[in-house]
Amino acid sequence: MLTIRQKPTLSVLKFVQIRSGRKPDGVCLVVGSCARGFKDNSTSDVIYSSSSVKKVGDSEVQLFWEAFPAGSGPLDRTTYMFTYIDPQAGSPKLEELLEHCTTILADSTGVTLDNLEIQRVIYGIFPTYRDSPLPAAFNRILQFGDASGIQSPVSFGGFGSLTRHLGRLSTGVYEAVRGDFVDSYSLSLLNPYMPNLSASWLFQRAMSAKQQSDVSPDFINELLYVNFQCMQKLSDPVLRPFLQDVIKFGPLAKTLGLVMLNKPQIIPSIFKQVGIPVLVDWSGHFFMLGYYTLLSTFADPVIRSSFEKCDSSLVGLVWIFWRFHSFQAEIQNNSGSRNDNCRLVSATLVK
Ligand SMILES: Cc1cc2nc3c(=O)[nH]c(=O)nc-3n(C[C@H](O)[C@H](O)[C@H](O)COP(=O)(O)OP(=O)(O)OC[C@H]3O[C@@H](n4cnc5c(N)ncnc54)[C@H](O)[C@@H]3O)c2cc1C
Secondary structure, X not given: OEEXXXXXXXXXXXXXOOOOOOOOOEEEEEXXXXXXXXXXXXXXXXXXXXXXXXXXXXXXXXXXXXXXXXOOOOOEEEEEEEEEEOOOOOOOOHHHHHHHHHHHHHHHHOOOHHHOEEEEEEEEEEEEOOOOOOOOOOOXXXXXXXXXXXXXXXXXXXXXXXXXXXXXXXXXXXXXHXXXXXXXXXXXXXXXXXXXXXXXXXXXXXXXXXXXXXXXXXXXXXXXXXXXXXXXHHOXXXXXXXXXXXXXXXXXXXXXXXXXXXXXXXXXXXXXXXXXXHHHHHHXXXXXXXXXXXXXXXXXXXXXXXXXXXXXXXXXXXXXXXXXXXXXXXXXHHHOOOOOXXXXXXXXXXX
């Protein structure tokens, strides 16, 4: 959370309730540990699934794993087990998941708890809201980091996400403070609609086990398998952005196209798993992602060079620029382009 020129008019309590205690649209539950004692500790798993949908507590869940060597010692390994759920009564408890995690860990690695020295136990509940990022609700207060809801609903890599947006945000905050555009509307332009983020929500829904499901318990694994197989065929330009948590229109369109050609029989199950309303909503975000990419590729260079030629002393232009700059940064972040030149453009204007 970043507070611009603090005024003691709003309590933090009021601020943290921007969503007014609304139930999240999705939740990712994570449990795991950092433990010493793994002799075979030279590989990492970004996302690994070793079973189909199974029951934990009263709930059906699809479990995923992530594991990598930890920096604290050659035998130290961090292991997470996570699952995406639709939050409701009866959802699994973290204790139940942790219990499950230790059993499966022993089964799959052959390392029992007795042979491990637990350094740290990890657990977390990551809520997701479909209407993210969260626009500023109050004058002079800007949500920042996880509080702004810019993290992916699939990876929850909020730190990585924050670093990707840091250049845009620091320039934007500088301009907002300098131009005194610190009302909630202006600050909201720094947390704009992001079609790539909204489009990612479908992936979370596709990876959450339904409680009364009419799809096979292997569906999620099959979907992941065919997607990764297609991305691998399409090679690095497609696979790399996805693994780096960057959703781009071109790679996404190519992957979906290839999945449809390679495994068309999976499409009816996708409809059943995520539901028609979610798919219709997603199509809108996918279209917008394409539109933003088009603007970023063709309109951005023209508008940018026009602004660079403008007389920077014209005060009236500052507002237009602020609006343009937010939109432009928004387009670039959403289309996956880099925005290295934003700082250059803003520096020219505020001289
Ligand atoms: C198990 C796990 C694994 C993760 N792995 C990754 C990863 O691999 N890659 C990645 O990019 N991200 C990862 N993340 C996410 C990453 O940790 C977060 O996105 C990042 O820490 C967000 O930083 P932040 O500063 O926005 O929020 P936080 O780190 O949550 O900081 C918010 C701070 O505000 C404090 N606070 C809260 N309320 C108040 C209050 N009322 N008054 C004062 N202080 C308050 C909190 O105590 C906290 O210190 C992981 C998270 C978890 C839990």
